[in-house]
Amino acid sequence: MDIALTSASLVFILVSFIPLYPSSHWLVRVWEFPRLQLAVIIALLLGFQCWWHASGDMPTISDGIIITGLFISLIYQLIWILPYTPLYKTEVERLSPEGVKDTISVLSSNVYMPNNDFAKLIRHVRHKRPDFLVTLESNEKWQSGISEIENDYPYTKFCPLENLYGMHLYSKYPFEDVTLRFLIEQDVPSIRVKVKVNGQQVTLHFLHPKPPSPTENTYAKPRDVELTLIGREIASTPGPVIVAGDLNDVAWSPTTRKFKKISGLLDPREGRGFFNTFHAQYPLVKWPLDHVFHSDHFVLINIEKLTSIGSDHFPLYTELGLKQ
Secondary structure (H helix, E strand, O other): OHHHHHHHHHHHHHHHHHHHOOOOEHHHHHHHOOHHHHHHHHHHHHHHHHHHHHOOOOOOHHHHHHHHHHHHHHHHHHHHHHHHOOOOOOOOOEOOHHHOOOEEEEEEEEOOOOOOOHHHHHHHHHHHOOOEEEEEOOOHHHHHHOHHHHHOOOEEEEEOOOOOOOEEEEEOOOEEEEEEEOOOOOOOOEEEEEEEEOOEEEEEEEEOOOOEOOOOEOEOHHHHHHHHHHHHHHHOOOOOEEEEEEOOOOOOOHHHHHHHHHHOOEOOOOOOOOOOOEOOOOOOOOEOOEEEEEOOOEEEEEEEEOOOOOOOEOOEEEEEEEOO
């Protein structure tokens, strides 16, 4: 028991600090994702260590080092995830719809390309009536499967692909300008659109970069570069801005924090919750991969993780109000 407990403790102390190693390889960067799960496991190991030594011999110097290492690791993990708990101050003011004149709502959904449950997404669209719907991992099959909503969304931009990176945008607002772009990788699209809301131009970016993983990109650099590039573009963009999509990164990662700092955008989840949109089927594998960020021209009206549509992601619905 003592050997197993010591070995497990050393492993989780190590993985806590692996992301500090300056590498973008997925074996390093993947440990940025499960910080909540790591915190829970480390807390349990710390409790077992204290119980084991309280009921037996006095801890040795090496035992003390391990217990201290677990404690530091736990604090380190909690520091990263604390902003996404109600214990932290909110970054965005929340108002009721009655207190806002102009609103913009976005429903972002990674549909999971092999999924065929079109009706569940359509029901969410009919119920929430978002101003913008963006589907990710959507192909020709999904374009056809939800085509009935096009009567309510006369303005569209489609990029159906069979590589898990297709993207479809549906809008109730007419486009002042819409651009389909392949910023970093030739098979990974993003969409930038400009619309007028009560005479004010609003710029929206819809993104879905590849994650660092053994089946996608071995290194996180393409994702990191895309987010940095978009962040710099936003920093020089006048007026209200919204960014939505599956960034294949968690809200608390250094990359996303850098993106926020460069762009100056705000995160309506801070002080409110994790809004874990992935994985929809595995209860113990949960983290926030789908995001909405916005400039300080907006207040929050509602942010909500919707029920499953048969995908590995939950849809994310956000309604924002333009400040007067």
